[in-house]
Amino acid sequence: MTLLTVTGLSKSYAGVQAVHDLSYEIAPGSISGLIGPNGSGKSTSIDCISGFLRPDEGRWSLLDRDLTGMSAHAMALAGLTRTFQTVRAYGEMTLVENLCVAAQEHDGVGWWQALRRSGACQTADAAACARAEELLEKTGLASYRDAPAQVLSYGQSKLLAIAAAMMARPRLVILDEPVAGVNPTMIRQIETIIRALNQQDVTFLIVEHNMDFIMSLCAQVIVLDAGQKIADGPADAVRRDPRVIEAYLGVADA
Numbered sequence: 001m002t003l004l005t006v007t008g009l010s011k012s013y014a015g016v017q018a019v020h021d022l023s024y025e026i027a028p029g030s031i032s033g034l035i036g037p038n039g040s041g042k043s044t045s046i047d048c049i050s051g052f053l054r055p056d057e058g059r060w061s062l063l064d065r066d067l068t069g070m071s072a073h074a075m076a077l078a079g080l081t082r083t084f085q086t087v088r089a090y091g092e093m094t095l096v097e098n099l100c101v102a103a104q105e106h107d108g109v110g111w112w113q114a115l116r117r118s119g120a121c122q123t124a125d126a127a128a129c130a131r132a133e134e135l136l137e138k139t140g141l142a143s144y145r146d147a148p149a150q151v152l153s154y155g156q157s158k159l160l161a162i163a164a165a166m167m168a169r170p171r172l173v174i175l176d177e178p179v180a181g182v183n184p185t186m187i188r189q190i191e192t193i194i195r196a197l198n199q200q201d202v203t204f205l206i207v208e209h210n211m212d213f214i215m216s217l218c219a220q221v222i223v224l225d226a227g228q229k230i231a232d233g234p235a236d237a238v239r240r241d242p243r244v245i246e247a248y249l250g251v252a253d254a
Contacts, residue, residue, distance in 0.1 A: 003028040003203050004049075004080075004172055009058030011044050018044040020227045022058070026172070026220070031194065031204045033214040033235070036224035037247055042207050043085075045224070046174050050082045051075045062172060079171035083164075083178065087157040091150030095141055095160060098149050099132035100125070102164040128167070135163040139193055155179075155186030159193065166197065175206045179213050191217055215239060223247065 004026040011019045019041040026032050036042050047053035049060045051072035059068045067075050075081075089098050103124075136142045139159045144152065152160060158178055165173050175194075179187045191213065194204060208214050214221060214235070221238040223231040225247040231238045238244055 001028055002026070003030075004060065004062055004205070006045075006049060006060040007058060009045060009048060009055055009060065011041075011048055011053065011055045017227050019048070019055070019224075022224070022227075022229055024222050024229065024232055026203060026205055028063075028171070028203055029198070029201060030220060031198050031206065031218050032220040032222065033218035034205060034207045034222045034224070035209070035211070035214055039226075040224040040247075041227040042224055043176070044227075046082065046176060046205075046207055050080065050174055076168050076170070079168075080174070081165040081168055081170040081172075082174035083158075083161040083176055085177045085180065087154070087161050089149040089152075089157060089160055089164075092148050094146050095136060095149055095152075096129060096132045096145050098160060099135060099164055099167055100128045102167045103128035103131065131167055131169075132163075135166050138196065139163045140189065153186070155182040155190070158182060158186075158190060162190075162193070162197075166202070170202065172203045172205065175204060175208075177208055178206065179208060179210050187213060 002025045007023045009019055009022040010017070022045055034042055034046070044053065048055040048058070051070055051074070059066065061067055062078055062080055065078060067078060067080065070078065090101065093101070133145065136145050139162060141156060141159055141163065149157070149160060162175065162178065179190055182190065187210070194217065198204060206214065206218065218235055220233065221235045222229060223238060223244050230243045230247060231241045
């Protein structure tokens with residue numbers, strides 16, 4: 001069974017091919033990695049499949065539901081959410097408030113209902129607060145629930161971003177460099193939390209430069225170079241693949 005299927009994804013900028021004919025599958029319940037040297041097309045590919053960039057060609061689906069051309073909002077409702085390299089949080093708002101804002105994108109409450117504080121709005125708010133409390137506990141941030149987001153460390157902000165992506169109860173979460181710039185202790189904490197969330201039927205696709213993190217966490221690793229897929233398989237096999245070694249080190253026999 002396949003959760004995410006990407007077929008023939010291509011995107012170019014002013015004649016420069018950023019991604020070319022990219023295809024891969026992600027199994028449900030897995031933790032997969034998407035890696036490659038700088039400029040290999042990683043960011044472009046996930047921007048396309050998460051609805052933030054329109055590709056030139058290609059299709060993708062989640063549990064056989066075609067997501068091609070959908071907006072990011074529609075994809076989130078369908079079960080695909082993501083984080084970003086740059087953490088996005090409202091610094092003066094509490095952690096609970098930040099997560100409740102994230103929930104508003106998916107709760108189905110219109111502006112008129114929110115303005116009138118209708119019953120549906122109040123029910124959605126209560127559900128969002130309960131979900132926020134649950135996720136703060138799971139991400140180890142519960143003690144900061146009423147603190148403004150600006151007091152968090154950079155690594156803790158990464159955890160808040162993961163919690164925000166989880167508010168919609170997605171089937172698949174794309175994590176864009178979740179441990180970039182994070183200290184080793186926090187990296188281990190983030191890894192533990194991702195594993196725990198994965199055990200609760202959340203599938204992850206992780207884009208990351210930290211090879212140790214990817215190789216220890218991901219069963220499947222997809223490798224891009226110059227916009228094309230050069231490897232796709234178990235982490236141990238990918239690590240030894242001459243094409244991967246050459247892409248990173250420049251020599252096939254390194």
